[in-house]
Amino acid sequence: MFGLIARRILWAIPVMFIVASATFLLVRIVPGGPFDEDKSLPPEVLQNIKAKYHLDRPVHEQYFFYMDRLAHGDLGISYKYVHRTVNDILANALPVSIELGFAGLLIAICVGIPLGCLAAVRRATTVDYLCMFLTTAGISVPGFVVGALLIFVFGIWLRILPVALWESPRHVLLPALTLAAGPTAYLARLTRASVLEVMEKDWVRTARSKGLSAQATIIKHVLRNSLMPVVTVLGPLTAILITGSFIVEYMYAIPGMGRFFITAVTNRDYDLIMGTTLVFALLLIIANTLVDLAYTVLDPKVRIEG
Amino acid sequence: MSSSLEQLSIQNPGEPDPNSDLSRDESYANKRRIRRGPVQEAWRRLKSIPTAYVAFWLILFMISMAILSAFGIHLTAYNYDETSLQTIANPSWSHLMGTDELGRDLLTRIIYGSQLSISIGLVTAGIALVVGTIYGAIAGYYGGTLDSILMRGVDIAYSLPDLLVMILVGVLVGHGTIGILFALGLVSWMGTARLVRAQFLQLQHEEFIEAARASGQSTFWIITKHLLPNALGPIIVALTFTVPSAILAESTLSFIGLGLSPPACSWGTLAADGWRALRTHPHLIFFPSLFIFTAVLSFNFLGDGLRDALDPRTRVKSK
Numbered sequence: 001m002f003g004l005i006a007r008r009i010l011w012a013i014p015v016m017f018i019v020a021s022a023t024f025l026l027v028r029i030v031p032g033g034p035f036d037e038d039k040s041l042p043p044e045v046l047q048n049i050k051a052k053y054h055l056d057r058p059v060h061e062q063y064f065f066y067m068d069r070l071a072h073g074d075l076g077i078s079y080k081y082v083h084r085t086v087n088d089i090l091a092n093a094l095p096v097s098i099e100l101g102f103a104g105l106l107i108a109i110c111v112g113i114p115l116g117c118l119a120a121v122r123r124a125t126t127v128d129y130l131c132m133f134l135t136t137a138g139i140s141v142p143g144f145v146v147g148a149l150l151i152f153v154f155g156i157w158l159r160i161l162p163v164a165l166w167e168s169p170r171h172v173l174l175p176a177l178t179l180a181a182g183p184t185a186y187l188a189r190l191t192r193a194s195v196l197e198v199m200e201k202d203w204v205r206t207a208r209s210k211g212l213s214a215q216a217t218i219i220k221h222v223l224r225n226s227l228m229p230v231v232t233v234l235g236p237l238t239a240i241l242i243t244g245s246f247i248v249e250y251m252y253a254i255p256g257m258g259r260f261f262i263t264a265v266t267n268r269d270y271d272l273i274m275g276t277t278l279v280f281a282l283l284l285i286i287a288n289t290l291v292d293l294a295y296t297v298l299d300p301k302v303r304i305e306g
Numbered sequence: 307m308s309s310s311l312e313q314l315s316i317q318n319p320g321e322p323d324p325n326s327d328l329s330r331d332e333s334y335a336n337k338r339r340i341r342r343g344p345v346q347e348a349w350r351r352l353k354s355i356p357t358a359y360v361a362f363w364l365i366l367f368m369i370s371m372a373i374l375s376a377f378g379i380h381l382t383a384y385n386y387d388e389t390s391l392q393t394i395a396n397p398s399w400s401h402l403m404g405t406d407e408l409g410r411d412l413l414t415r416i417i418y419g420s421q422l423s424i425s426i427g428l429v430t431a432g433i434a435l436v437v438g439t440i441y442g443a444i445a446g447y448y449g450g451t452l453d454s455i456l457m458r459g460v461d462i463a464y465s466l467p468d469l470l471v472m473i474l475v476g477v478l479v480g481h482g483t484i485g486i487l488f489a490l491g492l493v494s495w496m497g498t499a500r501l502v503r504a505q506f507l508q509l510q511h512e513e514f515i516e517a518a519r520a521s522g523q524s525t526f527w528i529i530t531k532h533l534l535p536n537a538l539g540p541i542i543v544a545l546t547f548t549v550p551s552a553i554l555a556e557s558t559l560s561f562i563g564l565g566l567s568p569p570a571c572s573w574g575t576l577a578a579d580g581w582r583a584l585r586t587h588p589h590l591i592f593f594p595s596l597f598i599f600t601a602v603l604s605f606n607f608l609g610d611g612l613r614d615a616l617d618p619r620t621r622v623k624s625k
Binding site: 023026027029030133136137139140141142143144145148151152156235236239240242243246247250251261262265266268273277280284288 | 357465466467468469470473474475476477478550554557558561562563564577581584585588591592595598599602603606607610
């Protein structure tokens with residue numbers, strides 16, 4: 001297992017290198033730079049600013065300069081948040097986003113998996129149809145609509161929950177619910193399909209025919225085996241959560257990664273765009289490694305050599 | 307007795323007795339079975355799924371609404387850019403969904419915006435169809451190392467968060483309609499590619515493909531005439547799911563200010579406008595959201611329905 005982890009870490013280095021290079025090219029080859037809007041600046045001043053951030057050099061020199069810094073763990077300086085390094089911004093933003101992400105994930109797991117099981121067990125009944133309708137609605141509704149609805153009901157109409165910023169646990173509730181809507185529906189559908197598949201298996205029928213109650217069969221035999229595919233979606237789920245964080249952090253004015261990413265793109269804040277993108281890539285790699293680890297732990301049949 | 311004998315003698319011996327109820331039913335059934343092609347069969351099955359059937363008509367309604375609006379026919383008494391002094395009015399009989407900050411009728415603007423939103427969804431599905439089919443066909447038909455490399459690429463592209471890629475690419479290609487379509491196309495072809503490849507790999511070893519090869523037909527002909535038509539069902543289903551995700555992605559991008567922006571008018575930009583007035587005039591975000599939700603939900607239900615209707619495995623079960 002340690003071999004697997006070591007191999008994954010070795011793999012992550014070239015992947016991160018490719019992500020960094022691709023993002024670098026993507027944001028630098030576009031005409032226009034971070035200081036275009038400041039039209040009032042005299043050319044000399046603009047020249048000085050560009051020199052300060054090494055933006056006056058040819059692109060390939062900038063690239064080597066950036067890569068050199070990156071290799072030393074320095075992600076550069078933000079152009080718009082003056083005097084703040086990208087490392088500093090990310091160090092503050094990442095814990096916020098991770099908190100939000102885990103809160104969302106927790107809700108999704110606690111609601112989605114039981115919902116999916118319920119639908120599968122009550123297959124082809126009203127309960128099942130209702131669950132399926134709800135989950136299809138859940139994947140069809142844009143995150144901003146959920147957010148707007150929650151903000152309107154709990155923040156503006158009932159006035160019982162704060163609708164912006166990130167200060168107390170009470171501030172976590174609405175954003176986490178907004179973030180969880182999509183993943184909950186996704187997990188519920190997946191769990192339902194997985195449980196249905198396992199319920200068809202011979203050993204489930206054997207368990208039932210040996211006189212085990214339906215409830216016990218489901219808890220002891222079906223659930224454990226059907227959670228396997230559910231664990232493996234942690235990778236895609238991380239992607240969904242990252243995507244969701246863009247919208248949620250934008251709507252609730254939460255100082256997290258998603259919000260900084262969006263403002264960085266809007267401002268053409270090169271180093272901050274790259275910094276956030278690299279952290280997202282790292283999160284995805286970690287999630288996918290965890291999935292592989294979970295495979296080896298949960299299913300003795302799968303042993304990834306390494 | 308004699309009359310019935312007469313009738314019998316007139317009758318052609320090969321033909322079933324037209325007076326017998328049983329034979330009439332049988333020939334009727336035969337005729338029906340022959341006449342019913344795969345499309346009619348799928349349609350009949352789709353009709354038996356209520357959500358999909360309702361979704362189908364809703365989608366048809368929205369598409370015709372968009373087409374009519376493209377010809378300048380809105381179902382309302384206003385024009386999409388017609389301003390009035392009744393700014394940010396609440397819904398009333400004269401303005402069913404209220405008006406925006408310039409006094410433009412919201413319902414008219416939503417109908418006008420459906421042109422952009424729906425066509426973005428459909429065009430993205432078109433891009434996914436072309437790119438995904440070609441990519442998947444190459445991987446599936448040639449197999450081997452080429453297939454492994456191509457599919458590795460799909461795996462990587464698949465694991466990236468769509469919105470992240472679209473936002474980054476958006477920096478490069480800009481935030482116009484073409485830029486959005488490019489970004490959407492870039493993140494939506496992988497599903498189709500995987501599907502086409504899987505179908506091709508499965509069909510490769512069927513006898514009719516071997517026969518086609520043996521009779522010296524060209525690769526292009528085998529792919530387009532023998533392989534693709536057999537993979538059509540799953541492709542259609544995948545495309546039906548591409549449309550709603552494209553509509554969702556466009557509206558989300560526009561909402562966070564990295565997609566279309568005014569004067570372009572889509573459901574996403576309308577919702578983004580409404581977001582700013584949520585506290586005072588919630589109807590401005592409610593109605594565009596309702597349309598996005600309904601359209602996306604309908605396409606998802608239609609996709610679910612089509613999957614069941616076109617899947618030969620469930621077909622056996624229902625009979």
